[in-house]
Amino acid sequence: MRINEMHVTPIAISDPPLLNAAGLHAPFALRTIVELTTNDGLYGLGEVPGGAEVTTALEAARAIVIGRDPFHLNALARALDEAFGPSGPGRVHGAAWNRRQMALVFSAVEVACFDLMGKATGRPVVDLLGGAVRERVPFAAYLFFKHAGAGGALGFDADPAAVGWPASRQAAALDPDGVVAQAQAMSLAFGFQSLKLKGGVFAPEIEARTILALREAFGPETPLRIDPNAVWSVETAIRWGRELEGVLEYYEDPVRGQDNMAAVRAAVKIPLATNMCTTSFADLPGSVRVGAEDIILSDHHAWGGLRSSMELGRICRTFGRGLSMHSNSHVGISLAAMTHLAAAMPNLTYACDTHYPWQSEDVIVGGKLRFEDGALPVSREPGLGIELDRAALAALHANYKACGLARRDDEAEMQKVQPGWRFQPTRW
Amino acid sequence: MRINEMHVTPIAISDPPLLNAAGLHAPFALRTIVELTTNDGLYGLGEVPGGAEVTTALEAARAIVIGRDPFHLNALARALDEAFGPSGPGRVHGAAWNRRQMALVFSAVEVACFDLMGKATGRPVVDLLGGAVRERVPFAAYLFFKHAGAGGALGFDADPAAVGWPASRQAAALDPDGVVAQAQAMSLAFGFQSLKLKGGVFAPEIEARTILALREAFGPETPLRIDPNAVWSVETAIRWGRELEGVLEYYEDPVRGQDNMAAVRAAVKIPLATNMCTTSFADLPGSVRVGAEDIILSDHHAWGGLRSSMELGRICRTFGRGLSMHSNSHVGISLAAMTHLAAAMPNLTYACDTHYPWQSEDVIVGGKLRFEDGALPVSREPGLGIELDRAALAALHANYKACGLARRDDEAEMQKVQPGWRFQPTRW
Numbered sequence: 001m002r003i004n005e006m007h008v009t010p011i012a013i014s015d016p017p018l019l020n021a022a023g024l025h026a027p028f029a030l031r032t033i034v035e036l037t038t039n040d041g042l043y044g045l046g047e048v049p050g051g052a053e054v055t056t057a058l059e060a061a062r063a064i065v066i067g068r069d070p071f072h073l074n075a076l077a078r079a080l081d082e083a084f085g086p087s088g089p090g091r092v093h094g095a096a097w098n099r100r101q102m103a104l105v106f107s108a109v110e111v112a113c114f115d116l117m118g119k120a121t122g123r124p125v126v127d128l129l130g131g132a133v134r135e136r137v138p139f140a141a142y143l144f145f146k147h148a149g150a151g152g153a154l155g156f157d158a159d160p161a162a163v164g165w166p167a168s169r170q171a172a173a174l175d176p177d178g179v180v181a182q183a184q185a186m187s188l189a190f191g192f193q194s195l196k197l198k199g200g201v202f203a204p205e206i207e208a209r210t211i212l213a214l215r216e217a218f219g220p221e222t223p224l225r226i227d228p229n230a231v232w233s234v235e236t237a238i239r240w241g242r243e244l245e246g247v248l249e250y251y252e253d254p255v256r257g258q259d260n261m262a263a264v265r266a267a268v269k270i271p272l273a274t275n276m277c278t279t280s281f282a283d284l285p286g287s288v289r290v291g292a293e294d295i296i297l298s299d300h301h302a303w304g305g306l307r308s309s310m311e312l313g314r315i316c317r318t319f320g321r322g323l324s325m326h327s328n329s330h331v332g333i334s335l336a337a338m339t340h341l342a343a344a345m346p347n348l349t350y351a352c353d354t355h356y357p358w359q360s361e362d363v364i365v366g367g368k369l370r371f372e373d374g375a376l377p378v379s380r381e382p383g384l385g386i387e388l389d390r391a392a393l394a395a396l397h398a399n400y401k402a403c404g405l406a407r408r409d410d411e412a413e414m415q416k417v418q419p420g421w422r423f424q425p426t427r428w
Numbered sequence: 429m430r431i432n433e434m435h436v437t438p439i440a441i442s443d444p445p446l447l448n449a450a451g452l453h454a455p456f457a458l459r460t461i462v463e464l465t466t467n468d469g470l471y472g473l474g475e476v477p478g479g480a481e482v483t484t485a486l487e488a489a490r491a492i493v494i495g496r497d498p499f500h501l502n503a504l505a506r507a508l509d510e511a512f513g514p515s516g517p518g519r520v521h522g523a524a525w526n527r528r529q530m531a532l533v534f535s536a537v538e539v540a541c542f543d544l545m546g547k548a549t550g551r552p553v554v555d556l557l558g559g560a561v562r563e564r565v566p567f568a569a570y571l572f573f574k575h576a577g578a579g580g581a582l583g584f585d586a587d588p589a590a591v592g593w594p595a596s597r598q599a600a601a602l603d604p605d606g607v608v609a610q611a612q613a614m615s616l617a618f619g620f621q622s623l624k625l626k627g628g629v630f631a632p633e634i635e636a637r638t639i640l641a642l643r644e645a646f647g648p649e650t651p652l653r654i655d656p657n658a659v660w661s662v663e664t665a666i667r668w669g670r671e672l673e674g675v676l677e678y679y680e681d682p683v684r685g686q687d688n689m690a691a692v693r694a695a696v697k698i699p700l701a702t703n704m705c706t707t708s709f710a711d712l713p714g715s716v717r718v719g720a721e722d723i724i725l726s727d728h729h730a731w732g733g734l735r736s737s738m739e740l741g742r743i744c745r746t747f748g749r750g751l752s753m754h755s756n757s758h759v760g761i762s763l764a765a766m767t768h769l770a771a772a773m774p775n776l777t778y779a780c781d782t783h784y785p786w787q788s789e790d791v792i793v794g795g796k797l798r799f800e801d802g803a804l805p806v807s808r809e810p811g812l813g814i815e816l817d818r819a820a821l822a823a824l825h826a827n828y829k830a831c832g833l834a835r836r837d838d839e840a841e842m843q844k845v846q847p848g849w850r851f852q853p854t855r856w
Contacts, residue, residue: 071551072559074774121549123499128556130735131500281746288716288747307558307738314739315746318709319716346502 001042001120006065006109007035008058010050011396012403014152014360015329016169018144021200021229022423023414027151028403029329029355033363033393034058034108036070036116044070044115045388046108047333048301052406057097057105060084070113070120073307077106099280103304110305111337111384118383125337125385126378129310129344136375137342140225140351141192142327142358143183143214145201147417148172152360169358176206176213183214186357192374193222194249194351200228204240204428215247223249223351230256230276231427234263241268249350250295250324253277256425258292271295275326279303281312288319295322297353298345301334302326306341313345325352332356332364335376336384343378363393429470429548434493434537435463436486438478439824440831442580442788443757444597446572449628449657450851451842455579456831457757457783461791461821462486462536464498464544472498472543473816474536475761476729480834485525485533488512498541498548501735505534527708531732538733539765539812546811553765553813554806557738557772564803565770568653568779569620570755570786571607571642573629575845576600580788597786604634604641611642614785620802621650622677622779628656632668632856643675651677651779658684658704659855662691669696677778678723678752681705684853686720699723703754707731709740716747723750725781726773729762730754734769741773753780760784760792763804764812771806791821 012028019025030050037043048054064079082088084105086096097105114125126132150170168185172178183195195214199207211226218224230253232240237254241264244251250273255264258277265272273295278287279302287293296316300309316323325342327334335356342352351374362368365387369376379385414421440456447453458478465471476482492507510516512533514524525533542553554560578598596613600606611623623642627635639654646652654672656665658681665682669692672679678701683692686705693700699722706715706724708731715721724744728737744751753770755762763784770780779802790796793815797804807813842849 069555069559071555074558074561074772078561078774121551123549127497127499130502131497133502133506281742284746285716285748288713308742310735311739311742314709314736315743318712318743320713344502346506 001069001116002039003036003066003068003070004039005037006062008055008062009033009035009393009397010052010055010400011363011393012399012405013329013331013396014150016151016358017147017149018198018358019146019201020144020198020410021231021427023410023412023421024147024417025151025329025410026405026408026413028399028405029359030400030405030408031329031331032058032108033333034112035388036065036109036112038070038116042116042119043388044112044119045333045384045386046110046112046115047331047337048104048108049328049408051408054101054104057084057101058108061105061109065109070116073110073113076109080106099282100302103280103302107301107305110307111300111333114306114337115383122382124378124380125306125340125383126343129306129341132343132378133346134343134378136372136377137339138194138351138375139192139354139371140194140196141183141186141190142353142355143179143186143195143197144173145179145198146173150360176210179210180213180217184217190357190371190374192351192371194225194374195222196225196227196353198229199226200231200427204228204232204236208240208243211244211247225250225252225273227252228254230254231424233426233428234260236428237264238267241270245269252297258283258286258290261292262290265291265293271322273297273322273324275299284315293321295324295350297324297326299326300337300341301328306337309341310344313347317347322350323348324350327353327355329355329359331359332362332369332386333384335369336379336386339376339378340384361392361396363389363396365389429497429544430467431464431494431496431498432467433465434490436483436490437461437463437821437825438480438483438828439791439821440827440833441757441759441824442578444579444786445575445577446626446786447574447629448572448626448838449659449855451838451840451849452575452845453579453757453838454833454836454841456827456833457787458828458833458836459757459759460486460536461761462540463816464493464537464540466498466544470544470547471816472540472547473761473812473814474538474540474543475759475765476532476536477756477836479836482529482532485512485529486536489533489537493537498544501538501541504537508534527710528730531708531730535729535733538735539728539761542734543811550810552806552808553734553768553811554771557734557769560771560806561774562771562806564800564805565767566622566779566803567620567782567799568622568624569611569614569618570781570783571611571614571623571625572601573607573626574601578788604638607638608641608645612645615802618785618799618802620779620799622653622802623650624653624655624781626657627654628659628855632656632660632664636668636671639672639675653678653680653701655680656682658682659852661854661856662688664856665692666695669698673697680725686711686714686718689720690718693719693721699750701725701750701752703727709736712743721749723752723778725752725754727754728765728769729756734765737769738772741775745775750778751776752778755781755783757783757787759787760790760797760814761812763797764807764814767804767806768812789820789824791817791824793817
């Protein structure tokens with residue numbers, strides 16, 4: 001089995017006006033889809049956070065990928081490192097890829113290769129990672145402060161029901177009550193049993209009040225998390241963390257950097273979680289040295305694929321870290337890969353993040369995957385268990401070309417609403 | 429595909445009178461062979477260090493193993509832990525297995541499952557670990573101080589040439605010249621290009637002189653290692669280590685425990701390697717905390733299988749450790765598994781240990797695997813690429829029953845030669 005074609009397709013998907021510490025989501029989120037085909041007629045799919053930079057890098061990787069056996073991923077990683085790594089002996093371009101580019105490129109190709117391996121062997125991807133320890137993967141409701149609208153070309157969906165939850169998805173949520181209403185609508189539509197609030201948007205007092213309002217509305221059985229995206233000071237994080245002891249399941253990236261995280265961790269009786277201070281294997285020695293967090297959010301895109309994520313899981317077990325899972329706006333290829341991975345990870349004990357309910361479109365046959373009681377069943381079909389809807393892919397690629405966005409820039413988007421708004425690394 | 433039978437067969441293989449810090453090798457080394465068969469007519473093989481204890485544990489595991497899909501190893505690990513682990517909720521026996529028993533049992537079954545997965549998919553095991561980064565795996569000559577004889581029922585081989593090297597294998601090697609002659613014979617017969625001396629047997633001065641004699645005989649291009657098996661004091665290890673700076677490739681376990689290793693490491697300009705102070709995932713936090721070693725010797729038997737060993741390799745990359753590979757006396761099933769694993773590990777940059785040339789018999793069809801220029805080619809056949817010689821297995825099982833040994837006891841064996849000899853944790 002040899003890879004004989006590699007198709008790299010940037011797409012733009014509708015994204016609602018969600019607020020976060022970096023600003024505002026644009027009407028479109030960018031993803032890049034990779035399709036590998038083999039000489040024996042199979043195809044495999046991968047998906048990563050998109051835009052011009054990663055698309056260009058993936059295009060450059062094609063010459064290294066073509067001709068390889070999809071099982072031979074260790075040699076592929078080495079070849080990419082040699083061609084594009086910082087000190088690769090066979091550097092084919094002037095500027096080396098940074099660590100994140102390398103991880104994203106490898107992840108996109110690796111997931112597509114796992115899809116191919118699964119199809120070639122008649123096995124679901126989860127089996128190639130050692131098999132499932134759970135048959136259903138729970139996800140969390142990802143709550144946002146937001147403006148009204150559902151994103152996309154018109155700013156809203158023609159048929160909100162088509163994406164699985166009602167028109168309330170388009171509603172603004174700019175205060176605690178709005179977020180509680182959003183959480184109720186989302187839980188009703190998808191059955192989510194954990195709630196995560198994207199914070200770092202309003203003053204910490206408002207965000208803490210939002211958490212307390214969620215607790216009031218959902219009761220102590222529903223795990224709650226907040227993620228201020230590192231824009232709180234250590235003092236602020238300690239102050240509001242103490243208010244939320246006994247309320248939060250975990251406290252995700254209240255502050256910036258491993259040392260600051262360790263300081264908050266030492267002062268607050270809530271597990272500290274991160275997707276910002278420990279985001280690559282290179283960050284792990286520092287994490288262990290200072291005790292930066294209790295829980296690491298895996299992300300197969302950013303950590304360089306499914307096997308690397310399993311290795312991260314082992315490192316978490318070994319060094320006393322819990323394991324959760326991060327998400328960006330994405331379509332069904334990533335969701336399928338996340339589900340196979342999450343099903344295989346023995347020590348994944350938290351509901352995974354996903355932006356998926358916020359997206360309207362997909363590139364897979366049959367439309368969007370459907371959550372059942374807040375979880376996705378693990379497919380037993382060969383590979384990822386999804387098929388590519390080529391017409392949908394073409395339409396979303398046309399969206400990409402038409403939308404005028406080449407990279408995510410939440411600050412610029414926010415300035416359209418609030419002229420002069422600037423991102424601040426520490427806002428409160 | 430379901431596992432429908434699990435055969436556990438303890439065997440005894442001829443082992444020469446090799447000296448080490450724990451005493452003397454008995455005439456037989458013990459291994460336990462696991463064969464799993466499936467409902468679709470395949471069989472898979474595993475091998476671990478043997479004796480009554482691990483054999484009993486494997487027999488107890490059978491009820492957990494039977495009926496499972498060989499791909500579903502994560503669930504198997506969880507089920508074994510629940511049934512036999514220290515705090516398993518479904519403990520089926522009074523006494524929990526210790527960490528080493530758990531690792532050995534899982535490894536034996538996991539390797540047999542990898543063999544099955546490979547056969548079921550038409551893929552060599554290395555491909556199921558991400559594929560080869562090298563087509564040939566280099567091994568090191570494993571040099572021992574020894575008495576005359578080749579072990580086994582008669583104390584020597586009827587036909588020494590049958591095991592691939594000449595009668596000199598039977599010769600005593602009780603001083604530097606004897607070890608140099610052994611190294612020359614072994615290198616001539618197998619083409620090994622790295623040399624490892626098992627030390628901790630004679631006074632450090634004699635062992636250091638042996639290393640210097642090897643350097644003199646083989647020149648600076650041949651990597652040299654010594655392994656005193658932790659019976660040197662920190663002072664002794666520093667003193668003789670300094671004598672061997674610029675001569676040794678690495679210095680394996682001169683002293684006992686992570687703190688002592690760290691002290692030697694800080695004082696001697698030779699990379700410190702270990703198979704004694706960091707031997708499980710539970711030891712890794714301590715290793716990182718004190719900086720116990722530069723290089724960890726993997727061992728898929730002791731670290732709980734092939735995937736765990738790949739995860740160890742990732743941890744070594746992440747935390748700045750080199751990676752090598754340890755061995756005990758073994759037959760061809762372990763050697764095949766070691767070769768597939770070593771071929772897949774990106775950061776394995778040292779020649780692997782193997783006792784294999786010291787053994788006479790095997791349980792695989794075609795007799796013993798043959799080194800070429802000190803290396804083994806990685807099989808491209810499905811699974812491990814070996815087949816079971818059932819007559820040979822039966823004969824070696826008869827050996828086990830006849831030999832009267834139920835566990836390895838080098839101290840007792842040494843006392844037969846030197847009455848009153850006692851193992852000392854720190855001898856020099």
